[in-house]
Amino acid sequence: MGFFDRIIEGLARTKKNVSAQLGGIFASFTGANDEFFDELEETLILADVGADASARAVGRLREITRERGLRDGGEIRDALADILTELLDVGGAALRLGTKPSVILVTGVNGVGKTTTIGKLAANFTGEGKKVLLCAGDTFRAAAAEQLTIWAERAGADIVRREEGSDPASVVYDAIAAAKARGADIIICDTAGRLHNKSNLMNELGKISRVIDRGLPGCDRETLLVLDATTGQNGLTQAKQFKEYAGISGIALTKLDGTAKGGIVVAITDQLKIPVKLIGIGEKTEDLLEFDGRGFVEALLR
Numbered sequence: 001m002g003f004f005d006r007i008i009e010g011l012a013r014t015k016k017n018v019s020a021q022l023g024g025i026f027a028s029f030t031g032a033n034d035e036f037f038d039e040l041e042e043t044l045i046l047a048d049v050g051a052d053a054s055a056r057a058v059g060r061l062r063e064i065t066r067e068r069g070l071r072d073g074g075e076i077r078d079a080l081a082d083i084l085t086e087l088l089d090v091g092g093a094a095l096r097l098g099t100k101p102s103v104i105l106v107t108g109v110n111g112v113g114k115t116t117t118i119g120k121l122a123a124n125f126t127g128e129g130k131k132v133l134l135c136a137g138d139t140f141r142a143a144a145a146e147q148l149t150i151w152a153e154r155a156g157a158d159i160v161r162r163e164e165g166s167d168p169a170s171v172v173y174d175a176i177a178a179a180k181a182r183g184a185d186i187i188i189c190d191t192a193g194r195l196h197n198k199s200n201l202m203n204e205l206g207k208i209s210r211v212i213d214r215g216l217p218g219c220d221r222e223t224l225l226v227l228d229a230t231t232g233q234n235g236l237t238q239a240k241q242f243k244e245y246a247g248i249s250g251i252a253l254t255k256l257d258g259t260a261k262g263g264i265v266v267a268i269t270d271q272l273k274i275p276v277k278l279i280g281i282g283e284k285t286e287d288l289l290e291f292d293g294r295g296f297v298e299a300l301l302r
């Protein structure tokens, strides 16, 4: 199954409430009048696209409709799809992992799906024949390293861990040494997500970052922020804080199979100007997809 079918499947529940309405607006299209555009804007807001982006998207759609003299609902739908796809394109959607080893640092608050996303990523990479080393940088709870160990075994990846309460940066230090010694292609680092102590979190991420700079100068590095799509617009506030502390290179948006409204992807990209690189549509290994903006919008508007 390709991205399009998987995302349709993943968004099935979402579609029942919101996307169905988006599709419905075009299905019951009777004319490109104010009523139509107002209803469309409202539905986009309900789909979590956000008030700003919804207003801009519909404003642009009105212009295009006028300029091109569009009358057909299908043509207007296609124009909207182009506008939303453009909003989703902030560049650099693909993971950049060219060096050996390269590093993926995974951040985000508790419960968003960091460890699960790491497990899925690890399985995907080992499936491509890559040598993966997981780094149990969430040393806050012993259970975190346990959970990561289970994923490592499942994926056929190595893991470097230490006892609960260890300094996360020192675990990263060990992981880099191990990756060099064993010839690993990719190091994926888990981190703890305690946002309630911001300066602590910032210090911790800064320290980890410096250890990577020193241990692997010039390596390709992705710093992914994992966000739970079901938290909707609230997740955006979190994201802005992380963006400030850690140079986030991409978003992994999880739980799009749940009650999430797909439009949140547009709101996140539009407000943060950081590309969504991965989306999670379930708890199993295969439920992680590389993001494709065009395919996503088509699924949303279907």
Ligand SMILES: Nc1nc2c(ncn2[C@@H]2O[C@H](COP(=O)(O)OP(=O)(O)O)[C@@H](O)[C@H]2O)c(=O)[nH]1
Pocket: 108, 109, 110, 111, 112, 113, 114, 115, 116, 117, 193, 226, 254, 255, 256, 257, 258, 279, 280, 281, 282, 283, 287
């Ligand atoms: N339905 C669904 N559940 C997910 C997804 N990603 C993670 N989860 C679940 O979210 C919960 C928290 O995940 P975990 O990886 O432990 O979060 P962490 O605290 O950020 O490391 C677990 O029950 C996961 O199975 C997803 O894409 N879809």
Ligand SMILES: [Mg+2]
Pocket: 114, 115, 116, 138, 144, 190
């Ligand atoms: Mg975790």
